[in-house]
Amino acid sequence: MERDIAVISRDLSIRKHSMKRVRNHTFKQAVRVFAKDRLAVLGAVIVLISILSAVFAPFIAPYDPNIGDGSKRLLPIGTQGHLLGLDEQGRDILSRLIYGGRLSLVSAIIPITLMFAISLVLGLIAGYFTRLGEVIMRILDVLFAFPTALLAIAISAIIGTGLTTIMLSISIVMLPYMTRVVFTSTMNEKNKEYVEAAKALGATKFEILFKEIMPNVITDLIVYTTTLLGTTIVFAAGLSFIGLGIQPPDADWGRMVTGGISVLTQGAPHIATIPGLVILIVATAFNWVGDGLQNALDPYKRTQ
Numbered sequence: 090m091e092r093d094i095a096v097i098s099r100d101l102s103i104r105k106h107s108m109k110r111v112r113n114h115t116f117k118q119a120v121r122v123f124a125k126d127r128l129a130v131l132g133a134v135i136v137l138i139s140i141l142s143a144v145f146a147p148f149i150a151p152y153d154p155n156i157g158d159g160s161k162r163l164l165p166i167g168t169q170g171h172l173l174g175l176d177e178q179g180r181d182i183l184s185r186l187i188y189g190g191r192l193s194l195v196s197a198i199i200p201i202t203l204m205f206a207i208s209l210v211l212g213l214i215a216g217y218f219t220r221l222g223e224v225i226m227r228i229l230d231v232l233f234a235f236p237t238a239l240l241a242i243a244i245s246a247i248i249g250t251g252l253t254t255i256m257l258s259i260s261i262v263m264l265p266y267m268t269r270v271v272f273t274s275t276m277n278e279k280n281k282e283y284v285e286a287a288k289a290l291g292a293t294k295f296e297i298l299f300k301e302i303m304p305n306v307i308t309d310l311i312v313y314t315t316t317l318l319g320t321t322i323v324f325a326a327g328l329s330f331i332g333l334g335i336q337p338p339d340a341d342w343g344r345m346v347t348g349g350i351s352v353l354t355q356g357a358p359h360i361a362t363i364p365g366l367v368i369l370i371v372a373t374a375f376n377w378v379g380d381g382l383q384n385a386l387d388p389y390k391r392t393q
Contacts, residue, residue: 123382123385126380128380129381129382132373133378135371136378139374143191146187146191150183150184150188152181153184161179162175164179166363174360178348182345182360184340186364186367190342192340193322193341194322196256196325196335197259197325200321204260204264205314207268208268212267212271212274213303215268216276217275232261233265240262241262241328241333245333254333254334255334263317271309274309275302278306287300308386312379316376319373320372323368325343326343326368330346345360348360
């Protein structure tokens, strides 16, 4: 018996060493595949520019986003000193876009990042422990019954409008979807040979879940989460648009669209159009990155 265990241990050690080399090769392949996808690279550049602009907003924004000049309201694109014109209150649109990216991206990225960690743990536990998994997934299934907008309205009625409402709404809405991705992947992995080998060597359930299974399911969640960020940015902007999210005078892309709609008939369509285009471009960029990661991390597509 001891001899058999020693043989299994040796074979597993050799396999882990081989797998490490394979992973290094796989990573290089994935990078090459991603780099060849022009839309994915373009999307990554747009996302990076958006994040850097938001982080360094105080240094690159030409004006204070909340201070306007009533005598210059509704000035068009290309106005001297104001590249994208001025809004309905005479505030610089470019500055508000840069600062608005802070709240728009934070309201989407932070809740999705938190739900990434929570859904990863819940999905692993639910997929590995059958009975407990039934309870967890049935509870999460209840959240599927609530329309996202109705849920956001209910939350705002309880805690009020603002950034907290957006982040909490996104967290509650997205958790069941993300958890189901991990749950399905864990169900597919838990009976494979490498898991049985780890059990034979006396690995604890914690080690099996987080050292053996997790590295093989996390890529699915990464791809799904990246794509989901685009949808989340649109959702967050939508909540601000209907008045449940960021409140004036703070700059937010969705709120900027709302302000611009009121002056569409006054010959200033750029006030609503520009932030709307920014939302579309950034959301699409995240989708391109997600598609690129899916191609890069898919073994079949990667070897074509």
